[in-house]
Amino acid sequence: MQRVRGISPGLICSTRYMWQIFGRHKSHRLYSSASALKAAESYQPGQRIHGFTVEEVIPVPELYLTAVTLSHDVTRAKHLHVARQDSNNVFSVGFRTTPMDSTGVPHILEHTTLCGSQRFPCRDPFFKMLNRSLATFMNAWTASDYTMYPFSSQNPKDFSNLLSVYLDAAFFPRLRELDFRQEGWRLENEDNQDPDSPIIFKGVVFNEMKGAMTSPEQIFALHCQRNLLPSHTYSHNSGGDPLHIPRLTWQQLKDFHATHYHPSNSRFFTYGDLPLEGHLEVIQQQALASFSPITPETEVPNEVRWTQPREKHVHCAPDAMAADPEKQTTVSVSFLLNNLTDSFEGFTMSILSHLLVSGPTSPFYQALLQANIGSDYSPVLGYDGSTKDASFSVGLQGINEKDIKQVKNIIEETFKKVVETGFEKERIDAVLHKIEISQKHQSTTFGLQLIASLMQSWNHDADLANILRVNENVQRFQTCLAENPRFLQDKTEEYFLRNNHRLSLVMTPKEDYNEELDQEEKRLLEGMVSGLSQEDRKDIYVKGQELAEEQDKEDDIAVLPTLKVSDIEPELKRTTLEFKQTDGIHVQCCEQPTNGMTYFRAVSTLRSIPEDLMPYIPLFCAVITKMGAADMTFNEFAQKEELKTGGLNISHHVCQDPNDMSSIEQGVSLTSFSLDRNFEDMFNLWSDIFNSPNLNDMDRLTTLVRMRASELAMSIPDMGHAYAMKHAGSTLSPVGRIQEICGGMAQVSFMKRIAESSDLTETMEKLRQAAGLILNKDNMRCALNSGPEFMNEALGHLQRFLGTLPGASQEKGLPLLTKIDGFNSESQWTHFELPFPVNYVSRGTQAVPYTHTDFAKLRILARLMSAKFLHREIREKGGAYGSGATLGTEGSFKFFSYRDPNSLQTLETFDKAVEWAIEASYSQQDIDEAKLSVFSAVDAPVAPSDKGMSLFTSHISEDMKQEQRRRMFAVSKEDLQFVAQRYLALGAQVDSVTLLGPQNTATKSSKWNILQDSSL
CATH class of the missing domain: 3.30.830.10 (Metalloenzyme, LuxS/M16 peptidase-like)
Incomplete structure (x- = not known):
């Protein structure tokens, strides 16, 4: 789930969709972009374009854009076009959605809308199309008072395809009852193959919101909004309250769509370097021409002001x-x-x-x-x-x-x-x-x-x-x-x-808070089930069978267009880098159009870290720039930092040699940026931190420790799958072990213990030890991304900064990798018992480093399994909010599920996914689609400030990337079968399992290590 600042909890669904649609309609204007910005500047108020009338042209030179606002002549739909020299073009259509109850109708509608439409009537085309596009972003979310469907793509043909699907999905969805029951809620036998098994609640949104409302942060934010604005739509949970969701009917869902998803209640947005005319022509022809105007009556009144707090x-x-x-x-x-x-x-x-x-x-x-x-x-x-x-x-x-x-x-x-x-x-x-x-x-x-x-x-x-x-x-x-x-x-x-x-x-x-919620849900369920006749129960079983059959059915997706692997550029776009030595320090320079900004990064490598000091390194990184330095208190330092920089950040750094899983680099990463005119001032602040850090203020440290511990604890409900994956990978590779110690459940537990301490003297001493190891230039390398007009000056400032630092620079060349001897992978099964109503499950398996010939095969296999097997089995059938498989650069292959009502059943599904991969019942088209999906991530746009950073931070060169590219193009079905058997089949490699979730009798066996609240 994606959380957006200022939007109440649980009100955002961030289901990701990457899709393509054919371009058989007239869309040639979408393919010409040379004059898009000039055309936008030339429009005049009152000018009519494809059924729209220009209302205002808004030049905004400070943001390098021209905006054009328009209104549709018939339906009064609003359109904002932002012309800018940016190839990552964006489309969005949004609707004001103002529910007057907490059944989650706009949220469930968001899900169900994306389950097929008139022109594209296959089941759940959007998740199926994840692999059929080179989109750089695909999303949808429900906020307190609007629902929004945005996408972006750098490929004009892709953009045209996506635009067609979005329009058809939003305005002409099928909204079938089967989809409502799968995505929203339903009564179904716990075992849908056994008509005598208990009848329970199921549904993707139902389970998602049970997980979302686990977090105290989300509960607090929801109550804050609903009680501050109690008179209208904001008093309700637009994401859906699990105790209210079962009151929503399929007919109410369809009625809500008819009144809220109408052009008269819509706002269209287009952005980038593609011309406006082509967008408007498609929107008019494929959507708006079919509608007459209505008065949507969705306006939200202003809250009546109180006379008393x-x-x-x-x-x-x-x-x-x-x-x-x-x-x-x-x-x-x-x-x-x-x-x-x-x-x-x-x-x-x-x-x-x-x-x-x-x-x-x-x-x-x-x-x-x-x-x-x-x-x-x-x-x-x-x-x-x-x-x-x-x-x-x-x-x-x-x-x-x-x-x-x-x-x-x-x-x-x-x-x-x-x-x-x-x-x-x-x-x-x-x-x-x-x-x-x-x-x-x-x-x-x-x-x-x-x-x-x-x-x-x-x-x-x-x-x-x-x-x-x-x-x-x-x-x-x-x-x-x-x-x-x-x-x-x-x-x-x-x-x-x-x-x-x-x-x-x-x-x-409240000690029995979760128990009370469970009891309320049971009473709601019993109230609905107790009145069922035998005929009703039979009908529930039959409908469960119908849904299961639909979920098992192989869709004919011929109606869904797709880009081809041949549409992918065979050669990657390379970045020009220069490498210099400044004061004996290796410096990577990248000249880019950065708008008068310069970006500085450095990695300070630690060849060895004492075992007892390692868990303190993330805390050191979190506090060292916030304690003050030189003669400045932390308040004074923070004031200068805000005046002169975009922020000074230090983070824990660990990466694996792309060629060898047993060779690693560990240390800290420094990141900052500033306007060119302030670059010297920024380095002066860094110099103060390195030379005169303040590690004496115990009150300040106490504040920062409590804040960090609280932040980590609060992150678990939203990031449980990430914690599960880190823990599952902790016994599989040296990097995985370090990532768990410094950023996994081990770090959460460590910070909890530190925050519990009444005396932080030992902690302060550990931070001083860390400062002695880290705050020097002994094993440092740097990178600068700047405009060509400022690069030489930036290098001069960097040289002077480095000259102020303690330590002796190394001139032996970089990276500084350390061989880890004696690491032995081992299998572990761990259950973190936490008071959640849902589970987060992960299984990790040893794999290979980045340059290994099998890395590309496993990467494609992970995407194929996610889209073609795990999504259907774990989300559609199992009701989890999310699932997938991924291959990390640390060399571990991991399965995961997110906000999952199941636990061990999901582990069984992971095993079945491997069997499916080995049996290879998938087609060449399926493989090609998986390649498209992987390449959409590989070729995602990179900001000027980040050019060259994969080499700097991960030691992955462009030659390595190009070789990976070549290998991914060449992956065959036989390759996928081979790596599935070689690395993923049970017993083939050491594997590890982690479960975060409530008590579970199924884990009370000798192979499970159960960690309860008191032992975390």
């Missing part, structure tokens, strides 16, 4: 990973702010929010987090522009229940202090600097990010010109400050001290 107390399950069982309370205060359609007010409030809560220089960070009352900010934090009336929230989690009043008092007093003293000019300048950097930084997903951010306001008819013209908002903001130095103080007083529409929300753990 309100309070709400809710519960969640106890956190098994909490450092202090007595400190599991969360409290926040939320305020309803401006109407989202007032773009300048929203811009102002987002700046004010950043000043109030972001970073250690903010007043709330200092008042709440540095007080060490709790572990971290409350889950809902800062400005939230995802609802028609925006909001602001601030609070703490991980507090003792007796401290609730104190936290509320601190919040109130902090606002008063801000009104009295305001903000330092440097802090405001730092925020404006951040905006400038965001405009210049080039992202490969700019178009997708743009529509994701615009949709929230555009959904409520905000003026897009006012939002897009960032510089005008900046200038107006600066004018307001110049005319009224108390401008932000007045806003603080207006929205926070004199605002009665505020909600105090408290969440405390």
Whole structure:
């Protein structure tokens, strides 16, 4: 599940789809892009194009784009086209979806819409088409008040194909009852082959939302939104409450589509270097020409403002990973702010929010987090522009229940202090600097990010010109400050001290919370089942058989077009790199059009790390840039960092020799970037960290430790499959072992123990030891990505920086790989018993390094198994939200499932997938589709800032990549059978199994190692 900032929990479904559709319609205009930007600039208001009328042309030079807004003449559908010299073209269609209950109707509709349409009537074409496209992105999600279907592609033919499928899916879906029952919910025999087995709830969304609502963060965010905006659609869970989902009927789903998925309620978006006319022609011919206008009546009213503040107390399950069982309370205060359609007010409030809560220089960070009352900010934090009336929230989690009043008092007093003293000019300048950097930084997903951010306001008819013209908002903001130095103080007083529409929300753990939910679900189920007649029960069994037969049926997918392997470029696009020696340090230089920005990276390799120090390395990386340095406190350092850079980051680095699984490189990675004019200042800050780090402030370390431990614990419900895979790989390779220690369940447990400690003296000493090993240039290499006009100057700044560092540079050449002797792979079966209603399952098997001749075969096999077997068996039949197989560069082949109602049954399915692969009942077309899918990832666009980074961070050269490319083209059915038997068949290699999930009697056997809450 993908989580988007500001959108309530469980309200986003991020099912991924990569699909192609044939281009038999007239779409030749999509293939010419040379004059797209000039054409957009030449449009005039009132001009008619393929059934649309141009409303406004909006040049936005600061973002290097021209936007055109249009309206469809008949249906009044809205269209925004953003012309920009970017080959990663984007399309999206969105609908305002405003449910008035918590049955999850928009979420289930999102799933069911994508299960076949009039022109493409095969079952679940979108997952089948994952392998038939070179799309760079395919997604769909349901937010609180809209549903959106975006895709992107660099290939014009691919874009044309995808556009056809999206249009048909959104406006002409089949919406069959079978698909509703599979994707939404159904009553079915637990064993669908046994009519006498118990009848239970099944369904993909039903299980997804049971998993989504496991996280205390998600529960808190949902209650915050529904209680702050209680009068209309926001009081409901658009993702679906598992206790309400079974109330939704198939007819209600179809009715919701008819009223909400209509062009009169739609917003189209196109972006990139393809011409607008071709997009509009296809949209008109394939979709809008079939509709007459309606009045959708989906407008969301503004919330009626309260005359008195309100309070709400809710519960969640106890956190098994909490450092202090007595400190599991969360409290926040939320305020309803401006109407989202007032773009300048929203811009102002987002700046004010950043000043109030972001970073250690903010007043709330200092008042709440540095007080060490709790572990971290409350889950809902800062400005939230995802609802028609925006909001602001601030609070703490991980507090003792007796401290609730104190936290509320601190919040109130902090606002008063801000009104009295305001903000330092440097802090405001730092925020404006951040905006400038965001405009210049080039992202490969700019178009997708743009529509994701615009949709929230555009959904409520905000003026897009006012939002897009960032510089005008900046200038107006600066004018307001110049005319009224108390401008932000007045806003603080207006929205926070004199605002009665505020909600105090408290969440405390309840020991039997999960048991109560289970009982409620059982009562709901019993209520539905108890009234069933024998005929009803027979009908349920028959429908279960019908669905199973449909799921087993081999679809005729001839209606689905596909790109061919021959459409893939045989040669990769190479990047020009230069290699230099600066102060004895190896430097990789890559000249790119970076818009006046320069990107610095370094890897400091540690040839050996003491075993007892290794788990501390991630903590060291997390805190070393946040403790202060030289003569600066952490607040002062953070202020300079924001003013001069895009951030200074250190992370744990480990990679495997592409040629040898037993040779590794381990250390830390440094990453930062800045405007060219600030590059020297950025290095001065790095120099302060290396030469004079502050590792003495115990209060500051306590704050950071609690925050990191809380963050890791809260990540498990959303990332359980990733944790399961890391643990499963921990006994299969040296890199896998290190990844588990430094980023898996072992690290979560380690940080829990550290956070539980009342004395961090030993921890501080370990961090000092780490600093002695890491903060030098003994085994360092660097990389610079910059514009050609600044590269020489950047090298000069780098040389001066390196000259300030302790240590002696190595001139023997890089990389610095260490051979790991004595590592013995072993099988392990581990069950982490956690209070979740769903499971995360992984099986890992030893495989091969990147340059091995079988790596390409296993890579194609992983994609083939995911799409052609695991998806059908684990998601469609089993009801899990996700599943797949993957081959990592660390040399392990891993199966996984995500938010899965099953456990050992899924392990059996993994084994059956291997049997299926060996039997080779798949076709050459299936293999070709798997190749297309792999190449879509291999050839994904790379930002100028990231060019050359696979060589720098992983030692994978372009010659190695080209050889992999050649091998992937050559993979045959016999190759896939061979590697399935050689590496994946039971007993062929050492394998390892990890399960995260609730207690399970099936794991109470001698081969399972069970880790319960107390032993984590």
